[in-house]
Amino acid sequence: MFSLFKRKRHIRLLANEKALLHYLEVVKDLPAVEIGRGLDMAAEIKSSSLKFEEAHTDYWNAFNKPVLVNEKTAERIQAHWVEQMMVMHETQSIQAQLYASGMSIWSHTLLSAAYPELRQYGLVLWNELQRGFILCKWFDPQQDVPEVF
Numbered sequence: 001m002f003s004l005f006k007r008k009r010h011i012r013l014l015a016n017e018k019a020l021l022h023y024l025e026v027v028k029d030l031p032a033v034e035i036g037r038g039l040d041m042a043a044e045i046k047s048s049s050l051k052f053e054e055a056h057t058d059y060w061n062a063f064n065k066p067v068l069v070n071e072k073t074a075e076r077i078q079a080h081w082v083e084q085m086m087v088m089h090e091t092q093s094i095q096a097q098l099y100a101s102g103m104s105i106w107s108h109t110l111l112s113a114a115y116p117e118l119r120q121y122g123l124v125l126w127n128e129l130q131r132g133f134i135l136c137k138w139f140d141p142q143q144d145v146p147e148v149f
Contacts, residue, residue, distance in 0.1 A: 012075065013118070016111045020121040023108045027128045034101075035132025039139035041102030046144060063106060066113030067148045074114030081107045105129065109146055122149055 027035065046063045053060050061068045062077050069077070085103050088096035105125075112122030126149040133141050 009071070012071075013115055016115060017118055017121070020108055020112055020118060020125070023104065024121060024124055024128065027125065032131040033135055035129055036135030036137075036139075037098060037132075038101035038105055039129060039132050039136050039144075041098045042105040043102075043136070043139040043144050045099070045102045045106065062110050063146065065147045066110045067119075069110065069114055071114045074110050078107050078110055081110075109149065113146065113148055119148070125149075 030038075050060055050063060056065075058069050058073050059077065062074070066074070081103050085100045085107075088099045088103075090096075108125060109122055112118045112125060126145060130141075133139070
């Protein structure tokens with residue numbers, strides 16, 4: 001029985017690693033201005049999402065201290081975020097595309113932090129995202145980069 005749970009975790013881990021590697025390739029090819037826009041949207045999403053959220057809940061931690069969110073909870077939150085992105089994507093609006101870029105940052109950050117084996121990818125991701133910091137209007141690296149990255 002224990003090996004069944006271990007196998008399911010391994011399958012999820014591999015799927016998440018594949019998603020992170022794909023996302024990293026996309027981010028590496030983005031110009032800094034696009035990264036800056038995505039980070040600004042990420043800051044707006046974080047601000048609006050946490051407006052009424054108490055500190056140190058799982059949802060608050062997902063944005064601020066994602067390493068404290070366990071794998072199952074991280075996947076549940078991430079699935080909700082992906083669902084939101086899919087709904088927004090269907091509208092085909094520019095605002096929806098910006099929303100998806102910001103939410104993708106949080107989604108991939110959360111998954112990379114929740115699994116110790118994937119944290120290295122989170123570090124690489126935030127290293128790449130730094131290229132857009134100087135072009136951001138609202139994203140503040142001192143306040144918005146999650147703890148651990």
